[in-house]
Amino acid sequence: MTDLLDLWWVWMAAALALAVIEVMVPGFIFLGFALGALAMVAVVLAAPGFSAAALLATFAGLSLVAWILLRVAFRKQSTGARIVHDDINDT
Numbered sequence: 001m002t003d004l005l006d007l008w009w010v011w012m013a014a015a016l017a018l019a020v021i022e023v024m025v026p027g028f029i030f031l032g033f034a035l036g037a038l039a040m041v042a043v044v045l046a047a048p049g050f051s052a053a054a055l056l057a058t059f060a061g062l063s064l065v066a067w068i069l070l071r072v073a074f075r076k077q078s079t080g081a082r083i084v085h086d087d088i089n090d091t
Contacts, residue, residue, distance in 0.1 A: 005055045006048055011040040032070055036063030 004010050018034035039062045040055070050058070 005052050006044060006050075008041050008044045011037050011044060015041070028070060028074065032067030033063045035066035035070075036060075039066070 015034045015037035018030045018037060022028070022030040022034060036059050040059050043050075043058055043062075044055070
C-alpha cells in the first residue's frame with residue numbers, strides 16, 4: 001500500500017475516479033477530493049519519499065483547502081433568479 005502512494009499515476013487515477021463520481025452524484029462533494037488528488041500528483045513528483053501517513057495527511061489538507069476555495073467561489077455566483085414584487089394580474 002505504501003509503495004502505491006508514491007506513484008504519481010495512482011493519484012492521477014484517484015483524481016479521475018473522484019471526478020467521475022462527482023459527475024454522477026449531485027452536489028459538489030467529491031470535487032474537492034478530486035482536486036486534492038490532482039494536487040498530490042505535483043507533490044509526489046516534486047518530493048518523493050514521504051511516508052504513507054504524511055502523504056495521506058497532505059492529501060487531506062489539500063482536499064480541505066480545495067473544498068473551502070470551491071465553497072467561496074460557488075457562493076459568489078448568483079442563481080440568476082428574479083424576485084417579482086408586482087404580479088401582472090394585480091390591478
